Amino acid sequence: MNKKYYLILFLVFILVPIYWMVNMSFKPNSEILNRLTLYPHEFTLANYKEILSSEFWRAGYINSILMASMNVVFVTIAALPAAYAFSRWDFRGDKHLFFWFLTNRMAPPAAFMVPFFILYSNLNLIDTYWAVALAHCLFNLPLAIWILEGFMSGIPKEIDEMAFIDGHSFPSFCWNIFLPLIKPGIAVTAFLTFMFSWVELLLARTLTNEAAQPITVTLTRSLGAGGWDWGVLAAAGVIAMIPGAIIVYLVRDLLATGFSMGRV
Amino acid sequence: MKQRPWLFLLPALLLVSISAFIPLITVMNYSQLTLLPGTEPYFSGLENFVAILEDEAFRAALGRQVIFSFLVLITEIPLGLGLAMAMPKEGPGVGLSLVLLGIPLLIPWNVVGIIWRVFTRSDIGVLPAAFDWFGYSYEISSSTFDAWWTVLAMDIWHWTPLVVLICYAGIQAIPEEYYMAAKIDRASPWKTFRYVTLPNLRGVLIIAVLLRLMDSFKIYAEPFVLTGGGPGSSTTFLSTYTSRMAIGGFQMGRGAATSLIYFFIVILISFVIYIVMLNLGQGAGGDQ
Amino acid sequence: MAEIEVRDIRHVYDAGTADETVAIDDVDLTLQDGTANALLGPSGCGKTTLLQIISGLLQPTEGQVLIDGEDVTAKPPAERDIAQVFQFPVIYDSMDVYGNLAFPLRNGGVPEAEIEERIQKIADLLELNDILHSSPSNLGPELNQLVALGRGIIRADTSAILFDEPMTDVEPARKLTIRRRVKEAQKEFDITALYVTHDQHEALTFAEKVAIMRDGRLVQYDTGENLYENPVNTFIGHFIGSPGMNLLGCGLTKENGAPHAQIGPHAISVSDDIHHAMDLSWTDCHIGIRPSSVTVQVADPQDDTHYIPATVSQVEMVGGYQILTARLDDTDVEVKARVAHDYMIDEDVSIWLRFPPDTIQFFHEEEAVHAP
Numbered sequence: 069m070n071k072k073y074y075l076i077l078f079l080v081f082i083l084v085p086i087y088w089m090v091n092m093s094f095k096p097n098s099e100i101l102n103r104l105t106l107y108p109h110e111f112t113l114a115n116y117k118e119i120l121s122s123e124f125w126r127a128g129y130i131n132s133i134l135m136a137s138m139n140v141v142f143v144t145i146a147a148l149p150a151a152y153a154f155s156r157w158d159f160r161g162d163k164h165l166f167f168w169f170l171t172n173r174m175a176p177p178a179a180f181m182v183p184f185f186i187l188y189s190n191l192n193l194i195d196t197y198w199a200v201a202l203a204h205c206l207f208n209l210p211l212a213i214w215i216l217e218g219f220m221s222g223i224p225k226e227i228d229e230m231a232f233i234d235g236h237s238f239p240s241f242c243w244n245i246f247l248p249l250i251k252p253g254i255a256v257t258a259f260l261t262f263m264f265s266w267v268e269l270l271l272a273r274t275l276t277n278e279a280a281q282p283i284t285v286t287l288t289r290s291l292g293a294g295g296w297d298w299g300v301l302a303a304a305g306v307i308a309m310i311p312g313a314i315i316v317y318l319v320r321d322l323l324a325t326g327f328s329m330g331r332v
Numbered sequence: 333m334k335q336r337p338w339l340f341l342l343p344a345l346l347l348v349s350i351s352a353f354i355p356l357i358t359v360m361n362y363s364q365l366t367l368l369p370g371t372e373p374y375f376s377g378l379e380n381f382v383a384i385l386e387d388e389a390f391r392a393a394l395g396r397q398v399i400f401s402f403l404v405l406i407t408e409i410p411l412g413l414g415l416a417m418a419m420p421k422e423g424p425g426v427g428l429s430l431v432l433l434g435i436p437l438l439i440p441w442n443v444v445g446i447i448w449r450v451f452t453r454s455d456i457g458v459l460p461a462a463f464d465w466f467g468y469s470y471e472i473s474s475s476t477f478d479a480w481w482t483v484l485a486m487d488i489w490h491w492t493p494l495v496v497l498i499c500y501a502g503i504q505a506i507p508e509e510y511y512m513a514a515k516i517d518r519a520s521p522w523k524t525f526r527y528v529t530l531p532n533l534r535g536v537l538i539i540a541v542l543l544r545l546m547d548s549f550k551i552y553a554e555p556f557v558l559t560g561g562g563p564g565s566s567t568t569f570l571s572t573y574t575s576r577m578a579i580g581g582f583q584m585g586r587g588a589a590t591s592l593i594y595f596f597i598v599i600l601i602s603f604v605i606y607i608v609m610l611n612l613g614q615g616a617g618g619d620q
Numbered sequence: 621m622a623e624i625e626v627r628d629i630r631h632v633y634d635a636g637t638a639d640e641t642v643a644i645d646d647v648d649l650t651l652q653d654g655t656a657n658a659l660l661g662p663s664g665c666g667k668t669t670l671l672q673i674i675s676g677l678l679q680p681t682e683g684q685v686l687i688d689g690e691d692v693t694a695k696p697p698a699e700r701d702i703a704q705v706f707q708f709p710v711i712y713d714s715m716d717v718y719g720n721l722a723f724p725l726r727n728g729g730v731p732e733a734e735i736e737e738r739i740q741k742i743a744d745l746l747e748l749n750d751i752l753h754s755s756p757s758n759l760g761p762e763l764n765q766l767v768a769l770g771r772g773i774i775r776a777d778t779s780a781i782l783f784d785e786p787m788t789d790v791e792p793a794r795k796l797t798i799r800r801r802v803k804e805a806q807k808e809f810d811i812t813a814l815y816v817t818h819d820q821h822e823a824l825t826f827a828e829k830v831a832i833m834r835d836g837r838l839v840q841y842d843t844g845e846n847l848y849e850n851p852v853n854t855f856i857g858h859f860i861g862s863p864g865m866n867l868l869g870c871g872l873t874k875e876n877g878a879p880h881a882q883i884g885p886h887a888i889s890v891s892d893d894i895h896h897a898m899d900l901s902w903t904d905c906h907i908g909i910r911p912s913s914v915t916v917q918v919a920d921p922q923d924d925t926h927y928i929p930a931t932v933s934q935v936e937m938v939g940g941y942q943i944l945t946a947r948l949d950d951t952d953v954e955v956k957a958r959v960a961h962d963y964m965i966d967e968d969v970s971i972w973l974r975f976p977p978d979t980i981q982f983f984h985e986e987e988a989v990h991a992p
Contacts, residue, residue: 263437
């Protein structure tokens, strides 16, 4: 039973700072600065009104969701065949290539900011969804190949052979047999990919100006402009947090099966 | 048929060349140039590299980074593994725990910084007030010690859930029969952990350790918002230093050289850990 | 080396929820000291659940488990001295074979010198000497399963060993060798054994007595011979034997003052004892006869009324015999009969069948009817 308390204690540790921010977002600045209250005594929605009345925020939301989704699509399409190749065939240099793919995840985004800017300027992609969605493949593609390879290796090769003997063509085998088998793996991969793309700031900030600005960037820029208005800042933080919470809540069952299939 | 693997790798290779390879070439190119605003770039060989390796600030940032990543690994991995073992295996508790654990992961990194900033600031935060009540004077903006452990606590708060999720997946894959056999064989909880849980989790733990190692090296936005790298430069890590060189500084060539050195260090450490972990516990036999 | 007794066991999964399922109901079973027993039944009949209740991995919802008369229901597996071999080889991968065998002894605080002695004994018996210091991951499922077995019987105080379909991962060709070594070990140490399987051949060759379960209930616990010759109900009759017993639905008529079984136009005599137990008001009756007991004749038996005309519909080669399926004329009842492999017979041929009365079982409402 004490194991449970250990978990609960940690979940409380997760929630306390979040609660403090949510609590603060409903307080006027006078209350925030003058006394320490565990719940808002002078409850107000003014902080939220200030943010939500701005066109920037709504656009930021939509931009973020679209970019992260595009990134998930790119990464999944490229990672599935690559992971299949690594899990099924031995070919010259496969181990080296696999590690080389992984090293891309170690690349510091800071190092790639300037080259990215130059490259995407030349391609005329700056301030479009494409730029960010492609740039985020830098750290998401290696991760996706890595995780999917694990899931695929867990599926015996005999299944492939049986399917081909039964007369399935390769596309038919993939669609009808293989993909359904690793669906939970795809779910976990897509979740992690989306997550890392959703929260990334540095590259997104470098590659967008106004039209394609994601929410993380909107947040930083509005902070810079408005100074440290704590109430508004907290409300902005809450707003930036909500989509993530909704996503985890929606996919929780998929995650539970994916993670309990247990091949990461 | 020999070309088949490469055909399958083609999309990934294309994507990597746009997102990594071409930029990396550019970085390499810059690293050997002296680029000053208003003048023509000229080739300066390894000059940039030497200058950085001799820079006190770089060495200090690297030292801090290594210590920080080390602390991250020795706290988050055992903590995450323990929490994963404490997770319910089925029932409504699973979904609830997953949702709560997923929240920190899906908060934009600068917002993580904001959450912890409002949580720990001496004028508006509840943490300093709580410490004050216990008689400890908490000062994130002036005490190096407080700043350090707060950044570490924030990282634990932010990233331990990822370790939990990965380990949880691994634990779920261990057949229940192993635990039944251990019970029948009168194994103590420690021996069950040592001979059942741990050997079966090796692959998963390699992933968790490498992922945390690589990502802890990249930590940037959170401490930037929380402490601004201070007090002084006591929480300025390698990534912060690198991006200061790459964007903040005038010398783009130097920034590029910093990035490459940084890149090299991470790959080296990851590779060593990868090899060590792969061979660990392998003495008695093969993999799985 | 103990007597295992389960008393009035009932086990319910997910009690009180929508998924509530009764896995085991009202099971009583006593395994005598030092005997080899099997637990046989179709998948999902509750075999594994019963096994786990005996080993202590599961707590029964109701009932008791007794070892040598002592109630151990509340005791954890470690205190029951019962070993279990699982469906697939459960091996501690990070230790070599020696370490695996030593594991339960070390956990019990046995001195190293004694451990070595025990391991030597077990290794001799199971022929594991050559691989004692190999890593189990390179050995393949057969040897690993033997190591798991060795780990089960290595403790001097092992009172019983339970097998949960241990041959699932073993190649058919090697099953015989493995089973031989298992059997030898059981005899050598005089261990009470319970072997769970859904393969009757495996059960009957391993065990002196076989318990058959169905839908969570124990149907019959008996020797192989009795199961074959005196099944308590139609399920056992059909389940044991390959092919199983012919079960022919029949009505009852009165002939010469005694009730007779009637299939279509054919009257069938059963043994006198059973005739006296029959009641004309019964419906839902079956007669049962083993395919090997059916007499087949191609020549017309003329006036012998014990023969029933039939038409062959199928002839199959099974093992060293031919199994022929024939339909009794003027009915849609099919009967299987076993004839020698060189018996000349073809499909669509008319034949005559005789059911010797002493070999016929009679079932009323699926239960066997015996002499009053």
